[in-house]
Amino acid sequence: MVLSCTDVRKTFGANVVLDGLTLDVGEHEVVALIGASGSGKSTLLRCVNLLAEIDDGVIRLDGADITDPRVDPDSVRQKIGLVFQSYNLFPHMTVLDNITLAPVRVHKRSAAAAREQAMEWLNRVGLADKSGSYPDKLSGGQQQRVAIVRALVNSPRLLLLDEVTSALDPELVGEVLTMIRDLKGEGMTMVLATHEMGFARQVADRVAFLDKGRVLEQGPPEQVLGDPVEARTRQFLARIIEAGRL
């Protein structure tokens, strides 16, 4: 198992966001987290990346407990990539500097090597001509692709994607989803929180439906999205279909 969450609990005051959540993710596996707003998808991703501290349970990365307070969080985060809903690019840096910051400062690569690697990635995703631009000159879809590249150049063991298309105009969603599909083809292990059920069906090996801070139901996309066992999953999907999102 690359990632293994066991009985994870996370509260914000009286609000229990994760309530004994258990989820395993294997090597080269892509798991889509679905569920209503507030079901704990984003919180789980933040906890895995140690941006939020859990209140109980264990999270393991490659078998090692990363929620042990004796573990250096920076060394854990170096192995996990996280992409945010609102991109969170650094507005005062060019696209190239955004991408090479961590390779140079954290992984101590030479500036030239980092630049070369960044340009290779930008070429692949068709953004090489934007390398000297500042983020505010890019469309949302371009910014999000840069954000994904920024996470990938650190060669993470695990890539977490937090509703990466939710802030995008509909016509820009496709370019980001294509990129994620390509990553799956290369065997990247990914956990993605998403509202795009059609995409979850295409790209995920497994879909996990989160409800009230637990994984209520999980399985192959055809089963969970097509023929769910749990009543609450059916309700959720019915609402999504009504909203025209499936």
Place this chain on the structure above:
Amino acid sequence: MSPTPPYRLSDVQQDRISFRRRKAVRSVLLAALSTAIVGTLLGVLVTGAPGWDRVRQSFFDPRIAREWLPEILEGLWLNVRMLVFCAIAALALGLLIAVLRTLRGPVFFPVRALATLYTYSFRGLPLIIVIYLMAFGVPGLRLQGTPSVTVLGGAAIVITYGAYLAEVFRAGIESVHPSQIAAARSLGLTYRQSMRFVVLPQAVRRVAPPLLNDTVALQKDVGLISLAGPIDAIRAAQIGVAQTANFTPYVVAGVLFVLLALPLIGITDWVTLRAARRQNAGT
């Protein structure tokens, strides 16, 4: 393929343009007229005042102004040097204190507490009192190698302004959205690296206008070191006033201070305008 003919504006648009042009000409004429009226009224009011002749003799005597200008200019050179040194030192001190106040963890409690105490007390303490304490109190200790009164006065200005600038820097640091730190940390950067490469560059850009504004205030408060004795522009003017029994040297010094401030004020306005434009350009 024939070249496309140049675009011809419609009659409606041409009419709009000529209307706007007529309106613009009228606005300029109106502005000139109202300025002339206000200017004349002000001039009549001041020069028509019963004591105007006396005031003109004792504040605006061109002969005395010419006579004392060189001495005051010489003093102003000290102000300029003080300004450059004090501004740089106060900005560095302010940034250092602001960063110290953001440090977390129990080890840094005393550092945090001292930095907070410093910003609280020196923002409340009048600059004049700090200058007196430094310039007259410190030499009173009779320590070996006590620096000159000018340096001590400069230090008083740096300490006082450092406290203000620290708060401006801190406001800038706090204005950077937490998601920026989350992004930096998620890439594996340490807290210090996140501050240095992500938070501080954005914070300093954002508070550049208020920082420069405080520097303008500092440039005139530099004149307060005359209280400690060194002959700066104000001190030179004071000597002139005492010798001629005429206030014109003060007016000369005042005009020179304004002229000295103008470039800095211009830069401040330009930076503020640019920052506002950038904010309006969207995120």
